Amino acid sequence: MSTSQTHSAKAYQILDVRSLCDYIDAxxxxxxxLGGRSQDWDVREVGDGNLNLVxxxxxxxxxxxxxxxxxxVRAAGPSWPMTPERATFENHYYRAxxxxxxxxxxxxxxxxxxxxCTVMERLAPHIILRHGLIAGHRYPLLxxxxxxxxxxxxxxxxxxxxxxxxxxxxxxxxxxxxxLIRISVDLIFKDPYLASPRNRHTAPQLDTIAAxxxxxxxxxxxxxRFGRKFLSDTQALLHGDLHSGSVMVTxxxxxxxxxxxxxxxxxxxxxxxFFGNLLLSWYSQPGHAGDGDDRTAHQAWLLDQLRLxxxxxxxxxxxxxxxxxxxxxxxxxxxxxxxxxxxxxxxKHAFMDSLFADMLGxxxxxxxxxxxxxxxxxxxEAIVDVTLRARCEAxxxxxxxxLLTHPERFTSxxxxxxxxxxx
Amino acid sequence: MSTSQTHSAKAYQILDVRSLCDYIDAxxxxxxxLGGRSQDWDVREVGDGNLNLVxxxxxxxxxxxxxxxxxxVRAAGPSWPMTPERATFENHYYRAxxxxxxxxxxxxxxxxxxxxCTVMERLAPHIILRHGLIAGHRYPLLxxxxxxxxxxxxxxxxxxxxxxxxxxxxxxxxxxxxxLIRISVDLIFKDPYLASPRNRHTAPQLDTIAAxxxxxxxxxxxxxRFGRKFLSDTQALLHGDLHSGSVMVTxxxxxxxxxxxxxxxxxxxxxxxFFGNLLLSWYSQPGHAGDGDDRTAHQAWLLDQLRLxxxxxxxxxxxxxxxxxxxxxxxxxxxxxxxxxxxxxxxKHAFMDSLFADMLGxxxxxxxxxxxxxxxxxxxEAIVDVTLRARCEAxxxxxxxxLLTHPERFTSxxxxxxxxxxx
Numbered sequence: 001m002s003t004s005q006t007h008s009a010k011a012y013q014i015l016d017v018r019s020l021c022d023y024i025d026a027x028x029x030x031x032x033x034l035g036g037r038s039q040d041w042d043v044r045e046v047g048d049g050n051l052n053l054v055x056x057x058x059x060x061x062x063x064x065x066x067x068x069x070x071x072x073v074r075a076a077g078p079s080w081p082m083t084p085e086r087a088t089f090e091n092h093y094y095r096a097x098x099x100x101x102x103x104x105x106x107x108x109x110x111x112x113x114x115x116x117c118t119v120m121e122r123l124a125p126h127i128i129l130r131h132g133l134i135a136g137h138r139y140p141l142l143x144x145x146x147x148x149x150x151x152x153x154x155x156x157x158x159x160x161x162x163x164x165x166x167x168x169x170x171x172x173x174x175x176x177x178x179x180l181i182r183i184s185v186d187l188i189f190k191d192p193y194l195a196s197p198r199n200r201h202t203a204p205q206l207d208t209i210a211a212x213x214x215x216x217x218x219x220x221x222x223x224x225r226f227g228r229k230f231l232s233d234t235q236a237l238l239h240g241d242l243h244s245g246s247v248m249v250t251x252x253x254x255x256x257x258x259x260x261x262x263x264x265x266x267x268x269x270x271x272x273x274f275f276g277n278l279l280l281s282w283y284s285q286p287g288h289a290g291d292g293d294d295r296t297a298h299q300a301w302l303l304d305q306l307r308l309x310x311x312x313x314x315x316x317x318x319x320x321x322x323x324x325x326x327x328x329x330x331x332x333x334x335x336x337x338x339x340x341x342x343x344x345x346x347x348k349h350a351f352m353d354s355l356f357a358d359m360l361g362x363x364x365x366x367x368x369x370x371x372x373x374x375x376x377x378x379x380x381e382a383i384v385d386v387t388l389r390a391r392c393e394a395x396x397x398x399x400x401x402x403l404l405t406h407p408e409r410f411t412s413x414x415x416x417x418x419x420x421x422x423x
Numbered sequence: 424m425s426t427s428q429t430h431s432a433k434a435y436q437i438l439d440v441r442s443l444c445d446y447i448d449a450x451x452x453x454x455x456x457l458g459g460r461s462q463d464w465d466v467r468e469v470g471d472g473n474l475n476l477v478x479x480x481x482x483x484x485x486x487x488x489x490x491x492x493x494x495x496v497r498a499a500g501p502s503w504p505m506t507p508e509r510a511t512f513e514n515h516y517y518r519a520x521x522x523x524x525x526x527x528x529x530x531x532x533x534x535x536x537x538x539x540c541t542v543m544e545r546l547a548p549h550i551i552l553r554h555g556l557i558a559g560h561r562y563p564l565l566x567x568x569x570x571x572x573x574x575x576x577x578x579x580x581x582x583x584x585x586x587x588x589x590x591x592x593x594x595x596x597x598x599x600x601x602x603l604i605r606i607s608v609d610l611i612f613k614d615p616y617l618a619s620p621r622n623r624h625t626a627p628q629l630d631t632i633a634a635x636x637x638x639x640x641x642x643x644x645x646x647x648r649f650g651r652k653f654l655s656d657t658q659a660l661l662h663g664d665l666h667s668g669s670v671m672v673t674x675x676x677x678x679x680x681x682x683x684x685x686x687x688x689x690x691x692x693x694x695x696x697f698f699g700n701l702l703l704s705w706y707s708q709p710g711h712a713g714d715g716d717d718r719t720a721h722q723a724w725l726l727d728q729l730r731l732x733x734x735x736x737x738x739x740x741x742x743x744x745x746x747x748x749x750x751x752x753x754x755x756x757x758x759x760x761x762x763x764x765x766x767x768x769x770x771k772h773a774f775m776d777s778l779f780a781d782m783l784g785x786x787x788x789x790x791x792x793x794x795x796x797x798x799x800x801x802x803x804e805a806i807v808d809v810t811l812r813a814r815c816e817a818x819x820x821x822x823x824x825x826l827l828t829h830p831e832r833f834t835s836x837x838x839x840x841x842x843x844x845x846x
Contacts, residue, residue, distance in 0.1 A: 159654045164608060165601045167654070172595035178588045185587060190754050217766030220757050225770060228752035231582045231590070232657050329651035331613050334643050343640030347648060 035061025050075040069116040087116035093262035126248035145254035147312035157237035159329035189227030192373040205390030222404040234264040242273040268358020276363030283396035287383030364403035458484025473498040492539040510539035512600040516685035549671035568677035570735035580660035582752035612650030615796040628813030645827040657687040665696040691781020699786030706819035710806030787826035
């Protein structure tokens with residue numbers, strides 16, 4: 001007992017540039033990556049997210065990124081405590097999914113569960129995808145990379161791929177990530193539909209629309225249906241926060257980061273996070289027009305990415321399923337002759353249709369929470385002209401509302417695209 | 424470490440009449456229930472189930488039932504090992520559900536996790552419901568009791584009633600019951616649809632039908648869909664084996680026993696177990712006709728119980744939901760004015776419709792496994808005339824097949840009843 005107390009009392013400290021240097025100096029393998037000696041290293045804090053400290057350390061031989069979970073929400077300060085255990089779940093996710101997705105995740109050099117500190121590959125010259133989309137950059141491989149990531153990460157942790165005992169052990173492990181799941185439950189599926197002190201929106205321009213959405217019975221019931229599904233359908237291990245701020249890109253490379261919201265849930269939740277954030281980007285583009293670029297070409301590119309993301313995800317997931325049906329769901333041994341294999345194919349297609357419907361519903365929930373809820377996105381926040389910003393946001397809200405209240409109209413990506421840009 | 428080894432080496436022993444007396448003698452509260460001294464007690468082993476030892480102990484003041492989990496499947500012997508940990512999960516279930524269902528469960532006097540031994544209320548003059556149904560007895564309160572039990576046990580462990588953290592902790596706990604879940608996964612959703620050495624059926628009479636079902640692509644795909652749902656939808660804490668052998672009855676009382684298959688899953692699985700076993704009873708009745716009773720009145724009573732079970736479950740679950748919406752699914756705070764409450768009601772009804780569809784699908788899976796799989800039921804086994812038994816079983820199989828392959832025909836209990844007994 002006293003050992004453990006001493007240990008844990010000694011262990012947690014909030015890192016600063018100096019203590020991080022000492023920390024790295026004591027990790028031979030990491031020291032080797034940087035090269036030289038600690039006085040040769042350039043270390044700086046660069047975090048701009050909601051929850052963590054992020055350092056970059058550069059040495060003569062190489063550089064690393066160090067992420068430390070704080071015991072509170074960085075965006076709110078110590079008054080909003082938040083267990084740093086989330087870093088441990090983030091690392092569980094890296095370990096569980098890493099072997100299946102290769103270089104679509106950063107390399108993890110070291111994790112220290114006592115100070116919730118991850119030493120990882122420094123991604124350079126990568127930038128956060130959201131910033132790239134705001135700047136009007138295009139990434140030709142993005143949609144395929146993300147589709148490949150989502151397909152592999154979810155398929156290989158699902159009942160289609162692994163014995164249920166393995167999945168249940170994962171479900172039990174990630175059940176411990178309840179503090180982060182609580183954030184999603186409240187900030188995605190509840191607060192935006194209520195008058196909550198944590199909410200904000202572009203006011204007064206969106207006052208009427210916000211009030212209208214908060215009194216749309218069908219919309220609220222639909223959001224609640226997806227909230228229930230979020231809590232109850234343990235289809236696969238999810239990233240849990242797969243928006244464009246959790247992806248780092250170059251024109252040739254894409255990496256998924258920050259899986260601290262990881263848990264077992266409905267696959268459509270991860271798909272919807274990415275899909276919905278592409279839609280948010282589309283609706284924000286008029287706010288970033290200028291300098292001879294009206295952003296219509298960028299919008300057209302974004303719509304192509306929506307199509308490509310879903311179609312690639314669908315075909316990759318189905319191909320993985322055909323080749324790796326080692327799980328307990330739809331046991332391969334049941335479907336051997338041609339008519340049985342045809343029935344299995346129909347069942348797989350029906351499952352993919354259910355993922356598509358889930359993707360759209362969750363995408364809509366994510367869009368609404370980013371405009372009416374607590375945590376907003378730079379895509380809109382960076383639009384200085386408030387009237388223009390509100391117009392963009394209002395159109396995004398209208399689309400999200402349509403997706404939630406008229407799902408029967410959206411049985412294909414093309415139907416979504418036609419609704420976004422009629423014509 | 425050595426303490427724990429000594430402890431555990433000392434702890435597990437398979438009880439017999441003598442060692443059970445010594446064991447009880449060392450439990451003051453239980454000794455008091457029996458009264459007198461150990462030489463005054465009548466203790467006998469009465470177990471006839473597949474998995475456990477069951478003793479009845481009677482003393483001058485009262486009697487108790489003692490159940491001990493064996494480290495193997497009793498029906499198969501030590502060659503089929505089976506962790507006795509299931510007894511611990513059974514007791515977790517009693518503790519989780521007990522407070523919500525009152526006297527619909529037996530009272531638990533003592534549980535010893537070291538020898539996996541439960542000392543519980545002796546139910547007398549109760550008999551196993553399955554035996555009562557075979558004998559042609561009727562139980563006027565049965566359907567309502569079981570509907571009340573299923574409604575309360577599932578509602579109060581669902582995301583409708585409790586914060587998700589509480590449900591997730593339960594999901595994580597019962598994930599440990601994987602040995603019993605494995606039995607369900609294999610014996611309900613896989614083996615019956617394959618040629619497996621664990622299967623048996625009334626042969627040769629059912630050979631053709633068994634082969635036909637095992638080559639019905641739509642049937643196998645439907646069973647696999649329910650198998651996937653069984654593994655992935657953590658709606659509530661389930662009993663996991665709620666057939667008519669897990670219910671003890673008198674004309675006035677009903678008690679649910681043997682929840683060792685407990686886990687978090689789709690509510691329709693528990694409903695379907697009970698519903699499907701009532702259907703099996705219906706189909707078996709011609710095999711028990713005689714002595715001036717052709718069992719048609721008993722069959723009519725059974726059909727009434729199907730109707731009453733579902734309608735009571737539905738209305739009780741909805742009433743509990745209206746009165747106790749403390750959970751994170753469909754947060755009550757979202758639905759306050761009249762149109763919102765109406766939308767919530769529609770969503771609740773849609774959820775009940777999904778439970779109804781699940782009930783029928785799981786009922787059908789349970790019916791098939793009891794006729795073509797490993798573990799059969801006395802309802803049919805007790806029919807000595809093999810030709811007659813096969814005819815009853817074939818009709819039950821035909822109904823199960825219809826339920827799985829044509830779910831669109833069964834949107835009400837009346838539709839089910841019409842299909843069971845046209846006209």
